[in-house]
Amino acid sequence: MASKRVAVVGGGAVGVTAARELADAGAAVTLFERGSVAAGSSGRAAGICYDAVADRIDAAVAAAAMDRFRSLAAETRFSFTERPYVWLARDGDEGRAEAIEKQVPRMRKRGRDVAFVEPAALADRFPALRTDDVAVAAIAHDAATTDPATYTEVVAAQARAAGATIETDTEVALAEGPAVTTPDRVREFDAVLVAAGAHTRKLLAAVDVPVPVKAYRVQALVTEPSPASSDAPILYDATAGFYCRPRDGGFLVGDGTEERDFDPDDWDRTADEAFVTSACDRFGDALAREVDVPAVDRSWAGLCTATPDRDPLVGEVAPDLFVAVGWHGHGFMRAPALGDAVARMLLEKDVEGDSDGWIGDALDAFDPTRFDGDEEFAVVEGMTVE
Secondary structure, X not given: OOOOEEEEEOOOHHHHHHHHHHHHOOOEEEEEOOOOOOXXXXXXXXXXXXXXXXXXXXXXXXXXXXXXXXXXXXXXXXXXXXXXXXXXXXOOOHHHHHHHHHHHHHHHHOOOOEEEOOHHHHHHHOOOEOOOOEEEEEEEOOEEEEOHHHHHHHHXXXXXXXXXXXXXXXXXXXXXXXXXXXXXXXXXXXXXXXXXXXXXXXXXXXXXXXXXXXXXXXXXXXEOOOHHHOOOOEEEEOOOOEEEEEEOOEEEEEEEEEOOOOEOOEOOOOOOHHHHHHHHHHHHHHEOOOOOOOOEEXXXXXXXEEOOOOOOEEEEEEOOEEEEEOOOOOHHHHHHHHHHHHHHHXXXXXXHHOOOXXXXXXXXXXXXXXXXXXXXXOOOOOOOOO
16 A cells, blocks of 8 residues: 655644654655744744643643653753743732632642742742742743754654655645645645644635634843853743743743734844843843843744634644644644644544544644634734733
8 A cells, every 4th residue: 555645844843743753654754844944933932841731631732742752852862851830920910810829720630740839938949039029829840941943853853764755945835636836846645734833824825725823923032141040940920921941051031922913924033122121121020139130142033823712723624634833832842742643633543542542632622624714813922821
């Protein structure tokens, strides 16, 4: 029996994961990437991973992804640094404080290793943090930081070793068939998976398949090295509206979200001066008074994708045409699990009978045909406490 011929469009974390799983299962896979592997959102991602989510399906997806990250780190040069994740609300922010108080019991019900932490205990464990006005804080122990670009490169290499062809610097368009049009010819496949992030909507529009996806802009910076980063956690300050994590001896600080639709071919990849100033101020306010705020080393902007209900679109959107998009900034964190899941669906495996248990439920919940595709909706960032 001939191998199933599959095209994967997009060389980010989800695309290379799906390509590897497809190749491992015996499919004849060609992955097309308009630039280099990890050149898009995956290469600009924060590299924060955790399973501290309250929704049943999201919790299962996150736990599966964490297991797969750890397995990859044990077998390759990919590095996965275990690091607690702390999220908090400050005095006067009653709404977010109440939300955190409700989140933790729900997460614990899902088996997540999370707990409330008193401000004094938080200060003792993480002396770089300012805690004198913390109203409520929680800590997730199953969390880590990593380099998304390295993950994508390592998994792409595994996909190649399994027999996948990866064609970089190759811009494509979709055609009926299913087929992919490259600069030199039309190439037909048995199935096509589009995992092209912010470009997904434009690609699918060429074959008259509407999807309710919008691209929104986010920003981040990395500071110069700081001794305070050596024992710092991943932090999300819900009141100030930013996150940070140790990186390269300093800190990565992120947010700068612009909640509107952006053209993926026409946007500014340079961080705004106003964002850099604001992020430094908010980050500095979150540090203990005796900690010097490090200077900025570099900054950048990236694109995330949003959907009407803040859940991704994963699955078959038209006959033999599949999609994986709409991550609200959490695509890298979910990539090992949902890249695998969409590959299983594409190969028509019995996902509901899979030993992992969650795959069928996830694919049902994230079915891209749950929308008409032309919905009007407001962009809402992914890193929020409600």
